[in-house]
Amino acid sequence: MVRITDVARRAGVAPSTVSYALSGKRPISAETRRRVEESVRELGYRPLTGTRAAGGGHWPNVLALVAPLRAGVDPRTVMEYAGAVVTAARGHDHDVLLVTRGEGVEGLRRVVESTPANALIVADTEPHDARLPWLRTLDRPSVLIGHPADTTGLTCVDLDFGAAGELCVEHLAGLGHRVVALVGAPPEVYLRDTGDAQRVVRGFTAAAARHGLSSSVLPCPASPAAARAVAERLLRERPALTGVVVHNKAVVKPLIDAFGALGLRVPADLSVAAVGSTSLPVTSVDVPATELGAGAVDLLIRILNGTPVPEATLLPPQLTHRATTAPRTTP
Amino acid sequence: MVRITDVARRAGVAPSTVSYALSGKRPISAETRRRVEESVRELGYRPLTGTRAAGGGHWPNVLALVAPLRAGVDPRTVMEYAGAVVTAARGHDHDVLLVTRGEGVEGLRRVVESTPANALIVADTEPHDARLPWLRTLDRPSVLIGHPADTTGLTCVDLDFGAAGELCVEHLAGLGHRVVALVGAPPEVYLRDTGDAQRVVRGFTAAAARHGLSSSVLPCPASPAAARAVAERLLRERPALTGVVVHNKAVVKPLIDAFGALGLRVPADLSVAAVGSTSLPVTSVDVPATELGAGAVDLLIRILNGTPVPEATLLPPQLTHRATTAPRTTP
DNA sequence: AGGCGAAGTCGAAGCGCTTCGACACTTCCT
DNA sequence: AGGAAGTGTCGAAGCGCTTCGACTTCGCCT
Numbered sequence: 001m002v003r004i005t006d007v008a009r010r011a012g013v014a015p016s017t018v019s020y021a022l023s024g025k026r027p028i029s030a031e032t033r034r035r036v037e038e039s040v041r042e043l044g045y046r047p048l049t050g051t052r053a054a055g056g057g058h059w060p061n062v063l064a065l066v067a068p069l070r071a072g073v074d075p076r077t078v079m080e081y082a083g084a085v086v087t088a089a090r091g092h093d094h095d096v097l098l099v100t101r102g103e104g105v106e107g108l109r110r111v112v113e114s115t116p117a118n119a120l121i122v123a124d125t126e127p128h129d130a131r132l133p134w135l136r137t138l139d140r141p142s143v144l145i146g147h148p149a150d151t152t153g154l155t156c157v158d159l160d161f162g163a164a165g166e167l168c169v170e171h172l173a174g175l176g177h178r179v180v181a182l183v184g185a186p187p188e189v190y191l192r193d194t195g196d197a198q199r200v201v202r203g204f205t206a207a208a209a210r211h212g213l214s215s216s217v218l219p220c221p222a223s224p225a226a227a228r229a230v231a232e233r234l235l236r237e238r239p240a241l242t243g244v245v246v247h248n249k250a251v252v253k254p255l256i257d258a259f260g261a262l263g264l265r266v267p268a269d270l271s272v273a274a275v276g277s278t279s280l281p282v283t284s285v286d287v288p289a290t291e292l293g294a295g296a297v298d299l300l301i302r303i304l305n306g307t308p309v310p311e312a313t314l315l316p317p318q319l320t321h322r323a324t325t326a327p328r329t330t331p
Numbered sequence: 332m333v334r335i336t337d338v339a340r341r342a343g344v345a346p347s348t349v350s351y352a353l354s355g356k357r358p359i360s361a362e363t364r365r366r367v368e369e370s371v372r373e374l375g376y377r378p379l380t381g382t383r384a385a386g387g388g389h390w391p392n393v394l395a396l397v398a399p400l401r402a403g404v405d406p407r408t409v410m411e412y413a414g415a416v417v418t419a420a421r422g423h424d425h426d427v428l429l430v431t432r433g434e435g436v437e438g439l440r441r442v443v444e445s446t447p448a449n450a451l452i453v454a455d456t457e458p459h460d461a462r463l464p465w466l467r468t469l470d471r472p473s474v475l476i477g478h479p480a481d482t483t484g485l486t487c488v489d490l491d492f493g494a495a496g497e498l499c500v501e502h503l504a505g506l507g508h509r510v511v512a513l514v515g516a517p518p519e520v521y522l523r524d525t526g527d528a529q530r531v532v533r534g535f536t537a538a539a540a541r542h543g544l545s546s547s548v549l550p551c552p553a554s555p556a557a558a559r560a561v562a563e564r565l566l567r568e569r570p571a572l573t574g575v576v577v578h579n580k581a582v583v584k585p586l587i588d589a590f591g592a593l594g595l596r597v598p599a600d601l602s603v604a605a606v607g608s609t610s611l612p613v614t615s616v617d618v619p620a621t622e623l624g625a626g627a628v629d630l631l632i633r634i635l636n637g638t639p640v641p642e643a644t645l646l647p648p649q650l651t652h653r654a655t656t657a658p659r660t661t662p
Numbered sequence: 663a664g665g666c667g668a669a670g671t672c673g674a675a676g677c678g679c680t681t682c683g684a685c686a687c688t689t690c691c692t
Numbered sequence: 693a694g695g696a697a698g699t700g701t702c703g704a705a706g707c708g709c710t711t712c713g714a715c716t717t718c719g720c721c722t
Contacts (some may be wrong), residue, residue: 014702019680027699044470049447050390051678054707059381060447065429071413075407083400084535086431098396098427098680100417115426116380116391124366139375334708345672350710358669382708388677
């Protein structure tokens with residue numbers, strides 16, 4: 001193992017000079033710097049990062065990204081979080097340590113407590129996540145991606161799902177649609193008060209009222225059969241329907257297919273917009289994974305700097321117009 | 332910041348006693364240990380991991396996982412690597428640092444050299460990866476997931492694609508098929524000698540010869556149209572064909588559809604097996620991402636321990652029988 | 663009673679690194 | 693010429709931690 005004294009000896013200078021030459025914290029003559037750098041290269045010297053913490057230097061900044069890497073969660077989204085977090089963290093001179101969900105909260109606790117990271121980003125949290133109590137008492141700052149039911153004592157970023165619901169309605173209203181429906185999550189999700197789902201409903205309903213649209217909301221289980229049933233029911237009960245917002249990833253395609261089978265062409269007869277990322281060419285408010293990851297890092301850095309931050313940060317939604325929405329054809 | 336001396340003072344013992352109480356490297360009375368642990372808890376003491384390296388202790392083990400998190404690569408596979416690497420690494424008491432491809436090799440170099448990791452796992456390498464020369468001269472050990480054209484001076488794990496090709500043929504031969512074809516990668520891939528592609532061809536051809544099967548190989552661009560053309564050509568030139576192996580993810584579904592359109596039912600008239608993971612219910616030799624990740628960590632640990640390891644480790648393929656292959660119906 | 667080994671604790675030294683204060687040397691200004 | 697104001701370098705001290713050797717206590721065996 002090569003130490004700073006080895007480099008110093010080879011370059012014919014004092015260890016402190018090497019330190020200054022490498023850190024640039026004091027002026028060093030060009031010639032000396034050159035010799036030091038050469039010695040570093042030749043010996044393959046790599047300062048032992050940790051020992052800087054002693055001697056008053058900076059502790060190498062490491063933040064842990066806690067993400068379930070294998071569960072049912074959409075890997076593409078998690079990857080996008082991860083990429084964004086790494087990039088943003090590097091911008092703030094932080095490294096990112098990967099922590100997968102250990103066996104249960106207890107395992108996670110052990111892993112995190114033995115980890116050299118001084119801050120946490122927890123991706124994919126649920127409204128009543130079992131990790132929340134633990135996070136609240138953790139001695140290291142953390143930022144959640146997602147939106148717990150109770151945010152007190154926590155910091156989190158999420159897409160503003162309420163605004164997303166509104167945005168979809170506004171988009172449809174702007175296209176001239178007067179009768180709209182929201183096809184939402186499976187019924188059981190609403191019972192377990194999954195914040196997102198209800199926020200979308202609230203935004204959707206409020207915006208529809210504001211624009212004087214006739215609106216209805218239907219939960220929908222995540223199966224093609226359920227999608228067909230919902231489509232049929234909508235056509236039966238709301239024959240004037242021309243705009244649909246879907247907040248249920250699994251059901252977007254089946255639903256469009258079902259409407260097609262029932263004789264409604266999308267978007268000619270019926271406009272469909274989705275809340276949440278799909279891989280389909282559907283007009284949608286995507287989950288801005290990159291912005292969420294970057295936002296989480298940003299909040300964390302602010303916390304580490306001692307700046308006060310709000311408990312919940314909601315990112316403004318952005319609607320991407322794709323092939324499934326169009327102006328209402330005058331009836 | 333809480334130091335070991337603070338804990339010691341509160342527990343009424345010497346700092347060294349705290350150190351021993353926590354590390355267990357010398358016997359400490361139950362009572363003293365209790366008091367130390369209590370003080371640790373009350374003060375929220377967390378030893379500054381890095382400074383252990385000084386004083387002769389162990390440097391905290393960190394390995395860097397270099398993975399392109401956003402490129403065109405299949406995120407599901409990358410995630411699976413990542414998960415497996417993290418799990419395996421934890422088993423060997425290592426943390427995993429995430430490094431995304433910085434801007435070009437140069438950026439990557441800077442990031443990695445400033446990173447406290449003492450070993451690297453590089454996922455998704457290409458046969459002539461631009462990073463190879465750099466990895467060869469790197470002063471830290473590394474293991475690649477993938478198979479460089481030239482492995483000298485490197486360590487890598489990969490699926491044994493040659494054996495995968497053979498395995499598919501054996502599977503088909505076992506089902507009674509006598510005339511088989513391999514639909515491979517786009518032609519340009521073969522020109523750029525992408526190792527995998529050619530290894531599959533070699534395995535396929537050798538196994539076919541060994542089993543006395545009539546075989547042919549066709550490259551295929553990654554478009555539905557190309558798939559259709561290949562299907563037509565196969566039927567024209569090899570009317571007796573009953574078994575097809577596809578080593579081209581993008582084309583599996585289009586190809587099956589094309590055969591269907593030409594009047595051949597899969598698997599009744601034609602058996603189709605794929606090399607490489609698809610999300611379709613197709614008989615296939617999947618890329619064992621979990622095993623690859625775990626294998627990479629394993630190799631790395633062995634290297635770090637000074638055990639010599641082979642340059643290339645090839646994992647035996649495993650064929651999963653699904654709905655697209657069946658015994659040949661006697662003609 | 664005396665000796666011995668084990669158990670338990672402490673102080674001091676040392677790890678690789680950074681930082682502080684001091685020193686020598688150069689430049690530039692009057 | 694003589695000082696002030698940089699420049700560039702060094703030695704020593706110190707960071708939080710571990711480890712080593714030494715010391716005290718204690719129970720146990722002769």
